[in-house]
Amino acid sequence: MDIKTVCLGLLTFGEASGYEIKKLFEDGTFNGVFDASFGSIYPALTRLAEEGLVIAREEEQHGRPDKKVYALTPAGHARFVASLVAGIQPDRVRSEFSMAMIFAHLLPEATAQSYIDQHLAETRDALRRLDVADQDPGSQMPNLKFAIGLGRARLQAGMEFMERHRHMIGLAAVAPAPGGQG
Amino acid sequence: MDIKTVCLGLLTFGEASGYEIKKLFEDGTFNGVFDASFGSIYPALTRLAEEGLVIAREEEQHGRPDKKVYALTPAGHARFVASLVAGIQPDRVRSEFSMAMIFAHLLPEATAQSYIDQHLAETRDALRRLDVADQDPGSQMPNLKFAIGLGRARLQAGMEFMERHRHMIGLAAVAPAPGGQG
DNA sequence: ACGAATTTATATCGGAACGATATATGCTCG
DNA sequence: CGAGCATATATCGTTCCGATATAAATTCGT
Incomplete structure (x- = not known):
């Protein structure tokens, strides 16, 4: 589109x-x-x-x-x-935040944690904007409510996951080294 | 980036x-x-x-x-x-599916419902691919687990929301017509 | 009160990215 | 045995982004 x-x-x-x-x-x-x-x-x-x-x-x-x-x-x-x-294409996401998390072992832990804080703040802002849109009397159509609710559900789940698991970022990988040589 | x-x-x-x-x-x-x-x-x-x-x-x-x-x-x-x-930019999403839902009142209900089925199938595929990546012995680093888990959480939440609320799509908007003149 | 920054508003230009297509080879399936 | 598909790279036209220019009015700090 x-x-x-x-x-x-x-x-x-x-x-x-x-x-x-x-x-x-x-x-x-x-x-x-x-x-x-x-x-x-x-x-x-x-x-x-x-x-x-x-x-x-x-x-x-x-x-x-x-x-x-x-x-x-x-x-x-x-x-x-x-x-x-005529049809729709699959969703496309471009998440620099997820990129940063995937490569978190290459950056200072404080930087990685600040990126999480930054992303949490952005997510809360987005949730607030969706709440406002949800209250808007011009958004009472069920399909609009559906689209807003879907966005809310995804943001909320991402936020909760980040808050519960952010301690994983910064942990050194403890590789069991299966062969034992090293 | x-x-x-x-x-x-x-x-x-x-x-x-x-x-x-x-x-x-x-x-x-x-x-x-x-x-x-x-x-x-x-x-x-x-x-x-x-x-x-x-x-x-x-x-x-x-x-x-x-x-x-x-x-x-x-x-x-x-x-x-x-x-x-040096810093990261906010995530960017381009969801033709959400667009279709927002404008669902303009298309046949069967079409809208088929788009939901299509999107659910894509979401399940993506979840399966993330599960495979999660099991991969090359993905045991905590930050990789975090990134995969975050993706899983968002996809799962979206899927559950769609399954629970898809009945909203296709409902006619019952506008209360506050003034009464029509 | 006065300059600075911000908001409202449109337009354009260079460069980045996409989507389609071309090319080449071997494998698989009917 | 031909069609289609997977592997593999390259290019070209079009679209899209990001930065910048322009302009007028409001807000904000001092």
Whole structure:
């Protein structure tokens, strides 16, 4: 699923600017689900407008820069649904934290432990954001509750595991040396 | 953390070819931690060799194409440790499945349910691969056990949540319509 | 009160990464 | 005996990211 398709999806919930779409990735229900940079979002919206899948409207603001608000066209809505029905790809994770843990024997124990603290803090932040999204009266649809609940379950389980097992990081590997020579 | 750095990390466990590195992302401990395509791995290894961070060795094989086996140099090892100590970025997730659930109201219920079945199957596969990695006598280091256990905890929690709450998908949203005008 | 930093807002450019494709070889299965 | 699959590397066009530029207003510290 490319960025253009994701933008179409977000716009099914109502019109938005590029900046607001980026905020949705960081704060709301989509935190931990998808992410994209400004460098992808703005060109994506421009191309979608060229293809007639969204329409742009310039909105003048007082006390803030003007913004370009995009709204879905019927063709855009149809395109999004078609791409969803066509199938989905497996989830992709890129966890620098897990990488750091796998290679924890190569770094000072204090560094590894600080990475755990850092990751716990990020996880708590993400949980808090999901709680806010869960309370939001605009998120009462069962499928939204499901997606939020799934994110919560995974984060919670990861947090509990880290708290219970963080003592494993920093332990030297006691290799039994089966042959006994050494 | 770019692909070059990840390749350096994998090579701290021993020499490997580009093809074998790709397999590590799919089968082993690194499943669900990181991923990269051949189109990134091969150029990355070429550049690392140019920089003197790895050395390449051509290995002739009978009944198979020759392979280029790469091994870490001391400079490569130092570079990897330095980049790990320099700090890590937050985890990134790209879940087309969660996207599909968020927009489940736009697709046929049978499609949404089949996506859940598909995702459950993928999760079970991933859990099985982690179990194999956990049993591997080469994975007895506590930090490896920690990384594998963390992955297991998250996958397990997600699976249990999906099984317990999948009935939420397909329920029509009963909007109370506070104003009453429709 | 005044400059600094932050927030809101869009655009672009170079480089990194992906996905598809090409090439080559041998094995397995029907 | 041909089709398809596993092993193995390489490359190319497209997409995407990260950094940077621009701009206007608000907030914050001193």
